[in-house]
Amino acid sequence: AYQSSSMGVGVLMKDIKTEQLELGMNEASKILLKEIERKKSSPEKMAKILASITPTLSYADFGNTQFVVEAVVENEKVKKAVLADVENNTSPETILASNTSTISITKLAEGLKRPDKFCGMHFFNPVHRMPLVEIIRGAKTSQDTIARAVNYANQMGKTPIVVNDCAGFLVNRILFPYFNGFIFLLEDGVDFQRIDKVMEKFGWPMGPAYLLDVVGIDTGFHASSIMANAFPDRMGFKSKTILEVMYEQKRFGQKNSLGFYEYELDKKGKQVKKVNPAVYEIIKPTIKRQLDITDEDIVMRMMLPMIIEASRCLEDKIVESPVEVDMGLLLGLGFPPFRAGALKYADSVGMNKLDEASQKYLEL
């Protein structure tokens, strides 16, 4: 709601709970107050933007909407029920989009009367900062719907890429093999702090353990299970992973201040990470062996699964070109910009070296 209204497109923000609507308005205010602090906005602009978000508990005014983005809880049954309600309360011309991160768009369209007018619109957290939006084409989505979703994303100041429906869509399908690289390194006895340091030196804004804490380990575990089901040959696990163990121990990451790291608020209210050695006791049962490994090996074991999945996405025509794959990773994940994306990075490493590494890690 904030993103749309901040770019001059007013919105109705519907929820089933007043306190959630208040939360939404508060979040928008917080972002705007920060903008004013940074001298990028003014109190007048803030008032205008907030006034263009209309919180509501009813569908009464939905008849005139041109575009509806559903973003309710990540549950197929609830989403299907809400989407059907929206369809019944909007005009036949209204485009419907779901902000799901894990549910198939083709499946969500099953109960709709106008599946051609439905698509996915997957934003990345934090939404006001990450430029990418994946526009997902389900089996029945029309070309006109895709065009209108692309147009709306542009109006919101985002960079859209059009992606064909598959588990994880484009970006998460490529991200999870990278997380799996991390999981297997931990199982080989490599310290998560070292992996974070090596990958940050490589150019990532944050290493994989820190990233999982920010994304939410509960969210990560849920999505990882979906990816494992969709691609069991290469994303399945033979034993309990560290994500499952952390989830069971209720270490959800920054959202409850406990993850791989632990978090405290500084004077400015920003979460600062620190290490509590107790976390190593939680990781210990998942360690299968102690491998001596170089930093170069760590980079290769993290990046190779990502590169391979990026190539598979191209083969499966999830997007049309290598540039779109790389753009998705740069704008949706914060892939190191100077490396220009996983496929461009693969080119710079060279096929010979990648092939050699693939042979070396065949057992993984």
Ligand SMILES: NC(=O)c1ccc[n+]([C@@H]2O[C@H](COP(=O)([O-])OP(=O)(O)OC[C@H]3O[C@@H](n4cnc5c(N)ncnc54)[C@H](O)[C@@H]3O)[C@@H](O)[C@H]2O)c1
């Ligand atoms: N959290 C992320 O990192 C992330 C990233 C990308 C996409 N998404 C997607 O965004 C969506 C929302 O995620 P979230 O983390 O904000 O979840 P959340 O649980 O914080 O918010 C869901 C909201 O939906 C409301 N809701 C529930 N049932 C409803 C109904 N029948 N009608 C109207 N509103 C209803 C709830 O009251 C709540 O305010 C999910 O589909 C999720 O997959 C989340």
